[in-house]
Amino acid sequence: MKCKKYEEKIILHLYGELDEKEKSELEKHINECPECSRDFAYTKKVFKALEKSKKEIPEANWEKCWSEIDAGAQKKPVPQRNFFFFTRWAYAAAALLLVFVLGAIIGRFLFPPGQQAQNEQGLSAGSIQFALQEYFEELKPVLVEYANFTSSEKGEETILMDKEVARDLLIQNILLKSIVTKTDPTLAQLLDDVDIVLKEISNLKKEDRQTPSLIKELIQEREILFKMEILQKI
Amino acid sequence: MKEEAVIRQAQEGNREAMRLLFEENKQRIFSLAYQYTKNAEDAEDILQETFIKAYRSLHRFNVQDGNSFSPWLCRIGINCSIDYLRRNKTRKEKDMIMNNIENLTSYDKNSNPENTSVQRDIREKIDQTLNKLSGQQKIIFILKHYQQLTTKEIAEYLNCSEGSVKKQLFRAVSAMKIHLKGLILENKYEMQKI
Numbered sequence: 001m002k003c004k005k006y007e008e009k010i011i012l013h014l015y016g017e018l019d020e021k022e023k024s025e026l027e028k029h030i031n032e033c034p035e036c037s038r039d040f041a042y043t044k045k046v047f048k049a050l051e052k053s054k055k056e057i058p059e060a061n062w063e064k065c066w067s068e069i070d071a072g073a074q075k076k077p078v079p080q081r082n083f084f085f086f087t088r089w090a091y092a093a094a095a096l097l098l099v100f101v102l103g104a105i106i107g108r109f110l111f112p113p114g115q116q117a118q119n120e121q122g123l124s125a126g127s128i129q130f131a132l133q134e135y136f137e138e139l140k141p142v143l144v145e146y147a148n149f150t151s152s153e154k155g156e157e158t159i160l161m162d163k164e165v166a167r168d169l170l171i172q173n174i175l176l177k178s179i180v181t182k183t184d185p186t187l188a189q190l191l192d193d194v195d196i197v198l199k200e201i202s203n204l205k206k207e208d209r210q211t212p213s214l215i216k217e218l219i220q221e222r223e224i225l226f227k228m229e230i231l232q233k234i
Numbered sequence: 235m236k237e238e239a240v241i242r243q244a245q246e247g248n249r250e251a252m253r254l255l256f257e258e259n260k261q262r263i264f265s266l267a268y269q270y271t272k273n274a275e276d277a278e279d280i281l282q283e284t285f286i287k288a289y290r291s292l293h294r295f296n297v298q299d300g301n302s303f304s305p306w307l308c309r310i311g312i313n314c315s316i317d318y319l320r321r322n323k324t325r326k327e328k329d330m331i332m333n334n335i336e337n338l339t340s341y342d343k344n345s346n347p348e349n350t351s352v353q354r355d356i357r358e359k360i361d362q363t364l365n366k367l368s369g370q371q372k373i374i375f376i377l378k379h380y381q382q383l384t385t386k387e388i389a390e391y392l393n394c395s396e397g398s399v400k401k402q403l404f405r406a407v408s409a410m411k412i413h414l415k416g417l418i419l420e421n422k423y424e425m426q427k428i
Contacts, residue, residue: 008404015378017385017400045418046411050379053357057265058274060281066256068282070249073289192320203394210306211393213294214313 003029006036010043092186093230100125128179132187135172136228139194142166143228146201147219149212159204166201173198187231193222238297245292256285259304262381263311269376270315272361280318284311305391312373312391356417363413367406374399375406 009026012018018026030037103125142165177191200215219225243251260281267280288310295306364372370392377388385403389396 007408008400011404011407012385012400015385015403042415042418043407043411046407046414049356049414049418050360050410052353053360054380055272055357057268060260060264060274060278062260065260065278065282066253069256069285069289070252072282072286073252205393208393209296209299210294210301210309213291214309217291218313 003033003036006030006033007039010036010040014043014047128176132176132231135169135176136231138172139169140225140228142169142201143194143197143219143225146197146212146215147225149216159206163202163204166198170195170198170202190224190227190231193218193224197224237303241292241295241297241303244289245295245297252289255303255307259307262304263307266308266311266376266381267315267318269380270373271319276318276322280311280314283318284314287314305387308391309393316369316373352417356414359413359417360410363409367409368402371402371406371409374402378403 006026006029009018009022010030013023013026030040142162145162173191173195177188177195180191181188197215197218200211200218204211240251240254244255263284264277264281267277267284268274271277271280284307288307295301295303364375367375374388374392377383377391378385383391385396385399388399392399
């Protein structure tokens with residue numbers, strides 16, 4: 001059985017991340033432990049293989065890139081909620097509504113009373129919808145707060161509280177995502193976006209002033225609140 | 235000129251200052267995007283998207299707190315890379331198949347064909363393993379292995395603890411060790427030649 005502690009240290013050593021004391025402790029252990037010594041030799045081979053497999057980075061067309069950036073930075077950002085975006089969501093909303101209505105009608109004829117269609121996890125469409133509504137109710141205030149964030153706000157206590165809330169929501173988000181992934185890709189995509197935001201919040205540090213602005217940008221760019229609103233209404 | 239002064243000028247819309255920031259950081263963002271996408275055109279797109287986003291939100295960057303521009307830009311670059319790959323997932327999958335076909339049909343005429351084939355297998359295995367890693371493990375592995383940042387710098391770039399970076403890096407390298415085992419320990423493969 002390899003010594004777990006040293007297995008990690010071997011990798012850090014090969015990356016040059018150990019200080020002198022840690023290095024000599026590791027070397028001493030490798031000399032005494034045949035299994036770690038074998039692991040060290042094998043890890044070195046893996047590092048050599050990784051080194052050899054490095055592809056050369058090609059040269060980019062820097063001038064072309066710069067002129068695109070220069071032009072792009074001068075332009076005002078295109079409003080995210082444009083006509084095509086709205087119609088796409090409106091179509092999606094209409095299609096979903098139609099599926100629900102048809103499902104309800106067909107369900108009444110095909111299944112005897114009390115017996116409802118269930119998904120793979122044994123949850124009915126109704127209970128998923130209910131869970132989703134409940135989840136959005138909890139999620140919305142957190143997102144709204146970050147969407148309206150201004151630089152002077154967040155104190156240490158608030159951040160700690162946000163992190164805790166975000167972690168709880170993250171668990172719910174993962175569960176819901178696993179339920180709807182196969183049946184509703186649009187919703188799964190939205191939950192994916194929420195996942196990124198919640199992870200950012202749960203990794204926030206009190207001294208970090210930039211991340212809340214990035215979170216704000218993320219929520220706005222991906223239209224998360226707008227999409228949630230539409231899904232809540234159908 | 236000090237970075238702080240350059241950023242202040244760029245915040246006021248000075249294009250020369252913007253160009254200076256681009257020149258200082260372009261290689262790092264491009265190689266990060268290239269390692270992530272394995273495609274030069276995609277990497278150029280990500281580079282452009284990263285700088286455009288950064289310049290548009292440059293007014294929010296706080297120079298006073300001693301924040302460094304490079305980690306901030308790199309975080310935008312990381313988000314852009316993850317996003318870009320997700321947006322173009324289907325196309326990327328097709329490209330990967332084409333790349334594999336290309337790799338299978340091309341070889342270096344000067345080298346031993348047996349070694350070339352092993353190299354190709356190893357490279358393919360490394361790419362496959364990279365794609366199996368979680369988003370964060372993949373980016374940490376790229377930043378450490380290809381960009382050669384220290385774990386401390388990576389922690390700063392990703393806004394997480396150094397301990398967590400070390401753990402994720404350990405997991406990523408362990409995955410490489412497991413997946414490359416068969417190929418590396420095969421008798422035919424001469425390690426001193428790699």
